[in-house]
Amino acid sequence: MAQRVVVTGASSGIGAATVRRFTEIGWDTVAVARREDRLQQLAQETGCLPVVCDITDEAQVAQLAETVRETGGATGLVNNAGGAIGLDRVEDASNDEWRRMFEVNVIGLRSVTAALLPVLREGATRDGWASILNLTSTAGHGVYKHGGGYIAAKSAAHAVTEVLRLELAGEPIRVMELAPGLVHTEEFTLNRMRGDVDAAARLGIYDDVEPLTPEDVARVLVGTFEQPPHVNQDLIILRPVAQSSHVDTHKGPLVPRES
Ligand SMILES: NC(=O)c1ccc[n+]([C@@H]2O[C@H](COP(=O)([O-])OP(=O)(O)OC[C@H]3O[C@@H](n4cnc5c(N)ncnc54)[C@H](OP(=O)(O)O)[C@@H]3O)[C@@H](O)[C@H]2O)c1
Structure with missing residues (x-):
């Protein structure tokens, strides 16, 4: 029987690429997001099960877990749904926008994890193991100016991941x-x-630089699930070569220096 993984935030970007990559290696996927039309397109392309769910709504998350259980369970969860709002100084930021960032990047992640853990445990009982991977950001591992809300939310998501690993010790579930x-x-x-x-467009973030693609992230992400089940890659920091730190992005061609 194929392994099955639930991927949140699957209607675009890294999440959609992750569903495609899991499909390529023969896993069944459950694709979760709010926009049904995009999920349906992905379902036609990959055969994933599309599930419309706002991960900040607890009733919808409970229904998601029920749907996953009723349709075959799961041994994998990728908490990818998330994002940033604004580039404001701490003193100028909107509390409402900070709440929305915490709701999706932290509380939504916790909520989906808690709801799906019983399903993952059933999967681990059947198949011997299960895996959870949280998609955070280098913003959760170092600060920069004008991104306080997102940095705080992703730092919290990192902390939650570490706590969860401690709390699941003794179970065949990697975090x-x-x-x-x-x-x-x-x-x-x-x-x-x-x-x-x-x-x-004015920000020019992707101008004159070769950033990672969603496919790059998906390839590395899915690779962690392909390791033998006793191997837990606690934390992977993944950057483009042009970015030597989260505050140092080289613009222009990368050229070897003369020695
Ligand atoms: N792009 C980057 O440079 C970068 C770097 C580091 C980390 N990340 C992180 O990687 C993850 C994916 O980023 P991305 O670049 O692929 O962003 P994206 O294209 O904006 O995708 C975000 C996904 O999250 C879903 N989502 C948002 N709110 C949701 C909610 N309340 N309930 C369910 N789904 C929700 C969106 O779908 P719907 O709108 O259809 O719900 C979408 O599928 C995020 O956690 C992001 O913070 C991104």
Whole structure:
């Protein structure tokens, strides 16, 4: 029987690429997001089970867990849904936007994990093991100016991942974290700029640099699930070569220096 994984935030970017990659290696996937049309397109392409769910709504998350159980269970969970809103100084930020970032990046992640743990335990009882991977960010591992809400939320998601690993000790469930740097996805920066296409373009984040692609992230992410079950890759920091730290992005070609 094929292994089965639940991927949140599957309607675009890294999540959609992750569903495609799992499909390539023969896993069944459950694709979770709010936008049904996009999930349906992905389902036609990959055969995933699309489940519309707002992970910040507890009743919808409970229903998600029930749907996963009734349709064959799971041995994998990728908590990928998330994102940033705004590039404001701490003193200028909106509490409402900070709440929304915490709701999706931290509380939604906790909520989905808690709801699916019984299903993952059933999977581990059947197949011997299960895996959880949380998609955080290099923003959760170092600070920069004007991103306080997102940095605080992803730092919290990192902390939750570490606590969960401690709490699941003794069970055949690995708990992993993948923290990417600059990834060029269609919507991340657009959402960060509150849907303002011109403002997103003006930032020039992806200009004159080769960022990671969603496929790069998905390849590494799925690779962690392909390791023997006793191998737990606690934390992977994944950056493009052009980004030597979260605050140092080299613009222009990468050229060997003369020695
Ligand atoms: N792009 C980057 O540079 C980068 C770098 C490091 C980390 N990350 C992290 O990687 C993850 C994916 O990022 P991405 O670049 O692929 O972003 P994206 O293209 O904006 O995708 C975000 C996904 O999350 C889903 N989502 C948002 N709110 C949701 C909710 N309340 N309930 C269910 N699904 C929800 C969205 O789907 P719907 O709108 O259809 O619900 C979408 O599928 C995020 O956690 C992000 O913070 C991104």
